[in-house]
Amino acid sequence: MVDLSALRAANANRFAQAKLTRAPEFAPVARRLVAAKTRYQPVSARTGVPWWFIAVVHERECSQSWRGSLAQGDPWDHVSRNVPRGRGPFKSWEDAAVDALVACAPFAARNKDWSVGGTLTKLEEYNGLGYAAKGRPSPYLWAGTDQYKSGKYVRDGVYDPNVVDKQLGCVGLILAMMRLDASIKLGAPTANDNAPPKTVNQTGQVVTPPHPDSAPATPSITRPAPGSIGAWIASLFKKAA
Structure with missing residues (x-):
């Protein structure tokens, strides 16, 4: 079992010290994500999840493909085959994104802790807590920063300490986006902080009690x-x- 309180503290401490090691690679991706802000904001309004969090997950899960679901990158107009399986089909990318945030683990729409540690730990949960269980920084978060050197799950259940993850991590993406958009602030409350948790009814509609x-x-x-x-x-x- 991973101690989530300890992980939140560790992630917050790493963030305070983190520096980009691949800044030229992060910059163009950050520009592309920030340019789509108005596409992410309606999903944020429906779920209470910050738009930039949605953007980063979208990049990590399917390289910001508007044909890919936020949940696992599968086409949103078909029933998903990858975990989470059996989702969809949906009428739009936005509807699929709401479903991913509201009805699929790690249930980001239920999150009430948007502190630095809370936000980064919720992002880490999208990729699993296998790295945290080993006491290692997750490349899903830290690849491309000085907080990550090596170590990667090369396939399910198989960890290689010598492999370096070439993908761009969430933290570097957020830091690069913050340089472009001053409204992005980790730890800032969202408009729906005090709202009750959202659920999805049998017709796929988001229901807020x-x-x-x-x-x-x-x-x-x-x-x-x-x-x-x-x-x-x-x-x-x-x-x-």
């Missing part, structure tokens, strides 16, 4: 319903006062 704070107050003696006899009596007392 009413927040307790938004429920109308129950009429009482001190809070009579508008237009009621109680409200009329209350108005008489106000006039008398």
Whole structure:
């Protein structure tokens, strides 16, 4: 079992020290992701997940292909064959992305910890916690930074400590994107921080239960319903006062 609290602390500490070692490779990808901000924002609005988090996952899972699902890169207009299997087909890339964030592990739409450590650990969960179990930094996050040297799962369950991951890690992508868009801030609260968790109903629609704070107050003696006899009596007392 991986201690997620310890992993969040470790990832936050690594982030504070991280420096890009392949900056020229990150820059063009970051520009491409930031250029699609308006495409990611509607999905963010529907799920509460920051748009740049969605962009980074999209790049890692399918090189930002708009034909590939955010969940695993399979075509979103077909039933997925890779894990998570059996998702779709969907009407659009956006619908597939919402499903991936709301209904598929690691359930990013349920995340309430968008601190540096919380955000990076949620990203790491997309690739699995095998590296954390070994006490090694995950290349999914750290490839292309000075926090990662070598070590990679070359296939399911097979770890080679000498292989270097050539893909660009999530942290380097985020750092490069932050240089282009000042609105990207790890640790900043999202608009939906206090919203209840979202679920998907049987028709595939996202359902958000009413927040307790938004429920109308129950009429009482001190809070009579508008237009009621109680409200009329209350108005008489106000006039008398």
